[in-house]
Amino acid sequence: MTDRILTADELEAALRAIGAERYHNLHPFHRALHAGLLTKGQVQAWALNRYYYQASIPAKDASLLARLPTAELRREWRRRLEDHDGTEPGTGGIARWLKLTAGLGLDNGYVESLDGLLPTTRFAVDAYVRFVRERSILEAIASSLTELFSPTIISERVVGMLGNYSFITEETLAYFQPRLTQAPRDSAFALAYVREHARTAEQQSAVLAALRFKCDVLWSMLDALDYAYVTPGNIPPGAFRPESQA
Amino acid sequence: MTDRILTADELEAALRAIGAERYHNLHPFHRALHAGLLTKGQVQAWALNRYYYQASIPAKDASLLARLPTAELRREWRRRLEDHDGTEPGTGGIARWLKLTAGLGLDNGYVESLDGLLPTTRFAVDAYVRFVRERSILEAIASSLTELFSPTIISERVVGMLGNYSFITEETLAYFQPRLTQAPRDSAFALAYVREHARTAEQQSAVLAALRFKCDVLWSMLDALDYAYVTPGNIPPGAFRPESQA
Structure with missing residues (x-):
């Protein structure tokens, strides 16, 4: 809680401090992912679960778009939908994420079915979509501010994954390149707002x-992956099993 | 998916089969809890997080109650509210759960503040409340059917926890005794419906x-506890830390 009114610079500093403490680049699963310490099956599980996050982003953005009061704000936010859903079939962030899962050997239909999703992934992502739908416009926009911290993690990820995994190519990582300018x-925009x-x-x-909440969403998703796929015997009933898919 | 219409007995058998595979009595954290393998701090973390589930049950039941079409159905469901919220201060399931957390040395105000909750607990419990609020009455009632399996787990829990932990007394476990007849x-009723x-x-x-979903909710909560509190170093930012509370 802030007990006095912060200046804009102080508020920004407080937001950045939350990222420095809680952004998911600090999570052990991400460190292992980028350091090349994971098996192909574990990277598959990450990409499969993260797909649900990617695929839900347009629902999140559209529900905010529907509540924005001016054409200027709506144009700004509509660009995010274009980035994720593309302008024609096979374009946009979701299609590029499917290139990653396909490059890892997962069937597109299986990924899109969400059948193998960890329940915790679903609960966390759904919590994010609902937060944006139900909270104030200000809180909804603030919850997107994890993107302040994402260029660093994306650079680390691309370098780390290309260098450390024989089954990862530049083409399969096509999702990340546009994000380095989009994010x-x-x-x-969101920070200025x-x-x-x-x-x-x-x-x-x-x-x-709102930013703490969003960091919790991303962190919860990695907790679930780390628990289910790093220690043997912890995959919950019904979730993706690498050995039967890889 | 069922591809033909089941008889009522076949449907019940299919429901019971879900419990046999997915009910959280099978989770390693519960097995450890009942076998006396957890520290007091780990039992505190379980009780603290489970408090949010207990405290959310009346919201879940009230949202269903509000949609039930007959006085008969509403009377039946209203009893659940009475069980959890009690008839006067200090009575009911939530108050009894606070006797458990207090008996474990946790401050009531801290528990009720939800400050130390694991984010995954919040996402899973909120998913359950929303499921009951938004789905059909039939699905909402079906999601309560984990209670078919709870008398077994409660008996195991009471015997196991009383026998294995010096810091657990019959009084702190007062929550569970009425559940053996209520559940x-x-x-x-829910099964007949x-x-x-x-x-x-x-x-x-x-x-x-719906029953699979509900099993996923309970399982996700234990995954998060097992991940955060059994392996050192995994407590997410902001969550309860036993050493600072115990």
């Missing part, structure tokens, strides 16, 4: 809580 | 999926 553009509109102590507390 | 009564009303193949599939 800073999107987060710059939050700096301008979070003026009361209550609004500033809500903005900080 | 069979409630699940008998589902047997009678799930008549098409689609309804039967939805009922089976």
Whole structure:
């Protein structure tokens, strides 16, 4: 809780401090992923579960778009839908994510079916979609601010995964290249919006809580992957089993 | 998916088979809890996180109650609210759960604040509340059918925890004694309702999926506890840390 009103710079510093403590680049599963310590089956499980996050982003963005009050704001937010859903079949972030899962040997139909998803992935992603749908516009925009921190993790990921896994190619990582320019553009807009509109102590507390919540979503997804796929015997009933798919 | 219409007995058998495969008495964390293999801090973490489930049950039941069409059905479901919220201060399941957390040395205010909750617990429990609020009455009632399997786990828990932990007394386990009669009564009603009303193949599939979903909720909560509190170094940012509370 903030107990006094922060300046815009102080608010930004507080948001960045949340990322420094809670962004999922600090999670042991991500460190292992980037360091080349995972098996192909474990990388498959990550890509399969993360697919549900990617595929849910347009639902999240569309529900916010539907509530934005001006054409200017809606144009800005509509660009995110174009980035994820593309402009024709086979384009956009979701299609590029399917190149990753296909490159890892997973069948597109299986990935899209969500049949092998960890229940925790579903609960965490659904919590994010609902948060954006139900909370204030300010909180919904603030929850996107994890993108402030994503260029670093994406660079680490591309370098680490290309260097460390024989089954990963530049083509399978095609998702990430556009994100290196999209994420800073999107987060710059969201940060400017939050700096301008979070003026009361209550609004500033809500903005900080929204970013903490979003970090929790990403962290929960990695907790579930680390638990299920790194220690033998922990895959929950019904979830993807690498040996039967790889 | 059921591809033909089951008889009521076949449907019940299919429901019981889901429990035999997916109910959380099979989870390694529960086995460790009942076998006396956990530290006091780990038992505290379990009770603290499970509190959020207990405290959310009346919201779940009230949202279903609000949609039930007859006084008979509402009377039946209202009893669940009475069981959990009690008839006066200090009575009911939630108050009894706080006796457990207090008996474990946790401050009631801290437990009720939800400050130390694992994010995964929140996402899983919220998913359950929303499922009951948004799905058909038939699916909502079917999702309560984990109570078919709970008398066994409660008996194991009470015997195992009393026998294995010096810090557990019959008084701190007061929550569980009434559940041994409430759960069979409630699940008998829900089972009869589902047997009678799930008549098409689609309804039967939805009922089976609802019970699978509910098993996933309970399982996800234990995955998160096992991950965060059994292997050192995995407690997510902001969550309860036994050493600072015990």
